Amino acid sequence: MFEQQLVNGLTLGVIYALIAVGYTMVYGVIELINFAHGEVYMLGAFFCVTFITALGMPFYVAIVAAMLCCALLGILLDVVAYRPLRNAPRLAALITAIGMSIFLQNLAMIIWGSRAKPFAQEAVPAYLAETALEWSGVHLTWLQIFILGVALVMMLGLYLIINKTRIGTAMRALAQNKTAAALMGINVNFVISFTFALGSAMGAVAGVLVAVYYNTLYPTMGYVAGVKAFASAVLGGIGSVPGAMVGGVVLGVAEALGAGYVSSLYRDGVAYAVLIAVIIFRPSGILGRAVVDKA
Amino acid sequence: MLKLDNVHAYYGSIHALKGVCLTVEQGEIVTLIGANGAGKSTTLMTVSSVVPVRRGSITFEGRDITKVSTNRVVEMGVVQVPEGRMIFPGLTVAENLRMGGYLRRDKDGLRRDEDKVFDLFPVLAERRRQPGGTLSGGEQQMLAIGRALMARPRLLLLDEPSLGLAPIVVENIFEVVQEINAAGTTVMLVEQNAQMALSIAHRGYVLATGEVIMQGTAKELLDDPKVRKAYLGED
Ligand SMILES: Nc1ncnc2c1ncn2[C@@H]1O[C@H](COP(=O)(O)OP(=O)(O)OP(=O)(O)O)[C@@H](O)[C@H]1O
Numbered sequence: 023m024f025e026q027q028l029v030n031g032l033t034l035g036v037i038y039a040l041i042a043v044g045y046t047m048v049y050g051v052i053e054l055i056n057f058a059h060g061e062v063y064m065l066g067a068f069f070c071v072t073f074i075t076a077l078g079m080p081f082y083v084a085i086v087a088a089m090l091c092c093a094l095l096g097i098l099l100d101v102v103a104y105r106p107l108r109n110a111p112r113l114a115a116l117i118t119a120i121g122m123s124i125f126l127q128n129l130a131m132i133i134w135g136s137r138a139k140p141f142a143q144e145a146v147p148a149y150l151a152e153t154a155l156e157w158s159g160v161h162l163t164w165l166q167i168f169i170l171g172v173a174l175v176m177m178l179g180l181y182l183i184i185n186k187t188r189i190g191t192a193m194r195a196l197a198q199n200k201t202a203a204a205l206m207g208i209n210v211n212f213v214i215s216f217t218f219a220l221g222s223a224m225g226a227v228a229g230v231l232v233a234v235y236y237n238t239l240y241p242t243m244g245y246v247a248g249v250k251a252f253a254s255a256v257l258g259g260i261g262s263v264p265g266a267m268v269g270g271v272v273l274g275v276a277e278a279l280g281a282g283y284v285s286s287l288y289r290d291g292v293a294y295a296v297l298i299a300v301i302i303f304r305p306s307g308i309l310g311r312a313v314v315d316k317a
Numbered sequence: 318m319l320k321l322d323n324v325h326a327y328y329g330s331i332h333a334l335k336g337v338c339l340t341v342e343q344g345e346i347v348t349l350i351g352a353n354g355a356g357k358s359t360t361l362m363t364v365s366s367v368v369p370v371r372r373g374s375i376t377f378e379g380r381d382i383t384k385v386s387t388n389r390v391v392e393m394g395v396v397q398v399p400e401g402r403m404i405f406p407g408l409t410v411a412e413n414l415r416m417g418g419y420l421r422r423d424k425d426g427l428r429r430d431e432d433k434v435f436d437l438f439p440v441l442a443e444r445r446r447q448p449g450g451t452l453s454g455g456e457q458q459m460l461a462i463g464r465a466l467m468a469r470p471r472l473l474l475l476d477e478p479s480l481g482l483a484p485i486v487v488e489n490i491f492e493v494v495q496e497i498n499a500a501g502t503t504v505m506l507v508e509q510n511a512q513m514a515l516s517i518a519h520r521g522y523v524l525a526t527g528e529v530i531m532q533g534t535a536k537e538l539l540d541d542p543k544v545r546k547a548y549l550g551e552d
């Protein structure tokens with residue numbers, strides 16, 4: 023029972039982590055909570071299903087195509103909605119982010135309808151539904167292994183991009199001092215857009231994984247997932263990428279245990295409780311540095 | 318090489334530069350001196366397009382760079398070591414240097430230039446894997462200069478490289494500036510330490526409340542009684 027909850031929590035947790043890195047990276051470079059990030063995650067799932075059903079793409083190809091589309095969408099969001107407000111008061115950008123979130127949600131409703139749809143199960147490789155391992159009552163499906171594996175590879179890739187590449191180093195430089203970064207010849211707007219693209223691609227994958235895992239997708243799915251991923255990012259220390267990864271996993275496990283041992287009614291409440299507790303007791307999060315509020 | 322023509326700049330309603338005119342010729346060291354708040358840093362920041370020019374123009378090698386973005390100005394070879402160093406505290410010394418050479422793709426040249434920086438400032442070589450933020454103030458200043466050199470500047474803008482440094486380190490830094498200049502880099506040097514600055518510069522400008530109030534060769538300025546009184550601490 024405990025082990026099973028742990029496995030389930032871990033599966034959810036890595037998905038939260040995939041979304042959370044998008045929040046935290048964008049916050050890291052422009053100090054904006056991109057509320058529309060949950061919608062990018064939702065659209066990742068819809069793009070994927072649409073590519074499968076309308077264009078007949080194979081499952082794996084559709085995932086990559088959805089990533090690319092969401093990366094472009096992330097860039098578009100930045101260029102159209104946030105870049106014009108770069109020097110405006112922070113509240114302006116924040117309100118715009120909420121506006122973009124509502125806009126994208128409604129756009130999805132217009133295009134795909136507001137009711138929940140099943141994922142295109144016929145396109146999902148059948149083996150994923152089978153149990154891969156079973157020991158003392160704990161089931162681990164291939165789908166869960168797939169989710170954990172994909173998340174692990176994406177995180178590793180992200181780590182390498184941020185720490186080992188030229189543009190990743192530029193992202194970190196930018197997060198530390200924008201003026202100095204510009205004085206190095208770094209194209210600040212380009213690097214910010216790249217950050218959006220990276221986070222959005224990760225979010226798209228999370229959207230697909232969740233839609234497959236629960237076999238459902240709907241235009242408002244980005245809301246709760248967004249809140250949980252945001253809570254994960256805050257828990258890990260907003261702005262810290264390893265923090266977002268750890269925060270997501272911790273939150274996923276806490277949720278699964280909370281739902282398993284207390285009541286499944288409290289599942290979503292755990293995220294809010296964590297968010298509030300972190301804000302009260304440790305605003306800088308698990309791995310975040312203590313920050314002076316600049317608002 | 319560089320020409321500022323009647324440059325005006327504002328911070329909100331503060332009129333920080335009120336028609337600055339100055340030139341820097343290829344191969345020179347030109348110094349900009351003046352009291353606190355005179356507009357020296359602002360002048361460099363307008364050249365780097367960090368602070369926008371409201372009126373007037375800036376040309377570099379005959380091209381108008383008044384409205385050119387910061388990264389394009391750097392691409393053209395104008396590189397600044399800003400006031401307060403602005404090194405990246407969370408990046409290692411090596412990464413800071415790599416960011417200095419951000420626009421360059423010649424791996425071999427970059428490695429050679431990194432070695433040159435380490436020759437110039439051996440202490441940086443020892444600290445190469447250490448976060449920039451853990452360096453001492455003087456070491457950070459060396460890193461900031463080294464980082465700028467990694468860009469192979471044609472025109473190097475230095476904003477108070479001597480600030481807060483021990484006299485021996487200041488001398489070392491000024492020697493380095495002269496070496497850099499002798500190797501063909503044009504230098505524009507902003508300094509509080511007017512004596513030191515004028516001792517290595519070819520020419521100088523005196524700035525007060527956003528305007529050039531005096532200019533001349535370094536010797537003329539050093540010999541000028543008003544300059545001696547106001548900026549060299551004589552009475
Ligand atoms: N970010 C800013 N916001 C508002 N005012 C500013 C800002 N930066 C500079 N100023 C003002 O512009 C004027 C010129 O400042 P600047 O930094 O160019 O002076 P400076 O000559 O470099 O002085 P110092 O020798 O103290 O470095 C000053 O009156 C200063 O108060």
Ligand SMILES: [Mg+2]
Nearest residue numbers: 357358359400
């Ligand atoms: Mg200054």
